[in-house]
Amino acid sequence: MDVEHMRRTASAIRQGVIELSHSAGTPHLGSSLSCIDILTSLYWSVMSIDPQQPNQPERDRFILSKGHAALALYVTLAERGFFSKEVLQTYNTDGGRLAEHPGPGCVSGIEAATGSLGHGLPLGIGMAMAARLKKSPTRVFVLLGDGECNEGSVWEAAMMAPAQNLSHLAIIVDYNKWQATARSNETLSLAPLAAKWQAFGWETHEVDGHDVGEITRILKQVPTNSGKPLAVIAHTIKGRGVSFMEDDNNWHYRIPSADEVRQAAKELQIA
Amino acid sequence: MRNAFAAEITELALADDRIVLLSGDIGNRLFDTFRERFPERFINCGIAEANMIGVAAGLAMNGFRPIAYTITPFITTRCLEQIRVDVCYHDVPVMIVAVGAGLSYASLGPTHHSCEDIAFLRALPNMAVVCPGDAVEVRLALREGAKRTSGTYIRLGKKGEAVIHKTPPAFTIGKAITLRSGREICLLSTGNMLPVAVETADLLTKSGLSPQLVSFHTVKPLDVDYLADVFKKFSTIVTIEEHSRLGGFGAAVAEWLSDQPPQRASLMRFGTSDEFLHESGEQEHARHHFGLTAPQMAEAIERRVFGPIRLSA
Numbered sequence: 001m002d003v004e005h006m007r008r009t010a011s012a013i014r015q016g017v018i019e020l021s022h023s024a025g026t027p028h029l030g031s032s033l034s035c036i037d038i039l040t041s042l043y044w045s046v047m048s049i050d051p052q053q054p055n056q057p058e059r060d061r062f063i064l065s066k067g068h069a070a071l072a073l074y075v076t077l078a079e080r081g082f083f084s085k086e087v088l089q090t091y092n093t094d095g096g097r098l099a100e101h102p103g104p105g106c107v108s109g110i111e112a113a114t115g116s117l118g119h120g121l122p123l124g125i126g127m128a129m130a131a132r133l134k135k136s137p138t139r140v141f142v143l144l145g146d147g148e149c150n151e152g153s154v155w156e157a158a159m160m161a162p163a164q165n166l167s168h169l170a171i172i173v174d175y176n177k178w179q180a181t182a183r184s185n186e187t188l189s190l191a192p193l194a195a196k197w198q199a200f201g202w203e204t205h206e207v208d209g210h211d212v213g214e215i216t217r218i219l220k221q222v223p224t225n226s227g228k229p230l231a232v233i234a235h236t237i238k239g240r241g242v243s244f245m246e247d248d249n250n251w252h253y254r255i256p257s258a259d260e261v262r263q264a265a266k267e268l269q270i271a
Numbered sequence: 272m273r274n275a276f277a278a279e280i281t282e283l284a285l286a287d288d289r290i291v292l293l294s295g296d297i298g299n300r301l302f303d304t305f306r307e308r309f310p311e312r313f314i315n316c317g318i319a320e321a322n323m324i325g326v327a328a329g330l331a332m333n334g335f336r337p338i339a340y341t342i343t344p345f346i347t348t349r350c351l352e353q354i355r356v357d358v359c360y361h362d363v364p365v366m367i368v369a370v371g372a373g374l375s376y377a378s379l380g381p382t383h384h385s386c387e388d389i390a391f392l393r394a395l396p397n398m399a400v401v402c403p404g405d406a407v408e409v410r411l412a413l414r415e416g417a418k419r420t421s422g423t424y425i426r427l428g429k430k431g432e433a434v435i436h437k438t439p440p441a442f443t444i445g446k447a448i449t450l451r452s453g454r455e456i457c458l459l460s461t462g463n464m465l466p467v468a469v470e471t472a473d474l475l476t477k478s479g480l481s482p483q484l485v486s487f488h489t490v491k492p493l494d495v496d497y498l499a500d501v502f503k504k505f506s507t508i509v510t511i512e513e514h515s516r517l518g519g520f521g522a523a524v525a526e527w528l529s530d531q532p533p534q535r536a537s538l539m540r541f542g543t544s545d546e547f548l549h550e551s552g553e554q555e556h557a558r559h560h561f562g563l564t565a566p567q568m569a570e571a572i573e574r575r576v577f578g579p580i581r582l583s584a
């Protein structure tokens with residue numbers, strides 16, 4: 001898909017996410033908006049997937065390790081055709097399938113249940129090792145949050161993937177510089193984040209996490225020629241796409257009002 | 272038990288190419304044969320247990336049957352969150368095999384003791400908790416565990432324990448094994464206490480009693496049919512485990528009992544008490560501290576059965 005089309009798709013996803021956050025009354029809007037360009041690049045240009053055959057064994061795998069951005073993933077999957085958009089209207093309703101964090105197999109296209117941070121990369125390593133044992137072309141993409149990189153299990157896994165030469169595994173860190181209650185670099189000593197992944201043995205790139213063309217170009221390098229797993233440090237803006245949400249961490253928990261939804265929709269149509 | 276584990280998984284891996292062994296950097300020479308035969312299916316995950324469980328779950332989600340192995344506290348309480356979410360919530364067939372259950376590594380101190388693991392693991396949905404009583408049961412438990420489609424926790428002692436079963440018994444996860452039939456007293460032993468339970472039964476027999484002896488190798492799913500039967504037929508039911516009386520096998524039986532109408536039998540539970548052991552010593556010493564040697568248990572059972580009159584007479 002061309003870059004312009006991906007940009008329009010990302011805007012549509014953003015609008016869907018904001019509307020659902022409002023109607024369902026659920027938080028984590030800032031965290032969802034910051035990773036939508038990455039999801040768009042993966043689902044429309046990078047990954048080998050078929051929504052009509054969601055369990056095809058040799059498909060590429062995506063794990064949303066920062067599971068609190070579930071809303072972004074649900075809307076992306078519906079937009080990509082994994083399930084009907086009507087299912088989105090059941091989000092966070094009593095008896096529904098779509099909880100605030102994705103459950104195992106809750107809808108077609110969900111590869112792993114996440115929500116507790118620091119789980120996605122170990123699972124991804126297991127999936128990548130399974131693919132290698134089966135001699136399958138499957139590649140595995142794991143999206144981490146920068147706050148999530150506080151978790152020790154992330155770094156256990158970060159040491160293992162290069163030791164196993166998992167060149168068909170990639171992580172993308174949605175580096176929006178915020179975690180739930182504070183700047184991520186003032187909470188724990190995260191920086192220099194790219195240098196850390198590089199030092200751990202990963203082929204590392206830094207990228208504008210809202211430049212779908214650039215994200216796509218880099219992620220298409222998986223499997224890497226270097227034989228190392230790929231780490232993409234995606235510099236992003238929390239709340240990206242809506243002027244009054246951008247880089248304002250109140251939107252980690254705030255729910256948009258009907259007026260704010262209308263205002264956001266206006267801005268997204270211009271973008 | 273440890274050597275039986277290594278031998279059995281090598282055979283399982285030969286028959287089933289979905290078996291993958293993950294080790295938390297232990298078992299120095301233990302897996303030489305496995306590694307030689309199946310180099311691609313042996314993964315030393317390093318001293319990083321949380322990651323190891325996640326990797327195992329990722330393999331299981333994609334058709335493999337991983338067995339994750341290290342020392343009991345490190346593969347249970349240390350990575351409980353990963354077992355809960357990655358293995359149990361996803362409901363995938365990972366076998367978690369722990370070595371050094373209870374006080375097996377008494378001399379290494381409480382960091383290496385494990386008297387809480389059954390309590391934690393049995394509280395997790397989809398998880399089976401199996402505590403084999405000897406090396407024969409270890410092999411059978413692994414064989415049966417490999418057939419399950421959910422998580423299975425297998426709790427091993429160390430090496431060199433007495434072998435109780437002269438021939439392999441019929442073994443089903445969730446079905447207790449009667450080793451000796453008796454009357455009035457029924458000893459239910461789980462895990463590596465089985466040889467001590469045998470000794471206890473011998474002492475009781477010398478005292479003129481006729482205890483029934485049972486290897487209750489599965490704590491979850493609990494063999495409630497067996498319990499319903501023995502609580503009707505016997506007067507004293509005794510649970511024996513190298514684990515805390517809080518939350519362990521005896522506690523599981525007590526929970527079941529509390530949901531039943533009044534039973535003929537009363538329950539007596541042996542296990543470790545609610546404390547860390549702040550002194551050095553071997554397993555036998557530690558068992559003595561907690562009243563878990565055969566003479567201590569036999570005496571306590573006799574006191575319960577005969578009452579204080581006979582003892583003072």
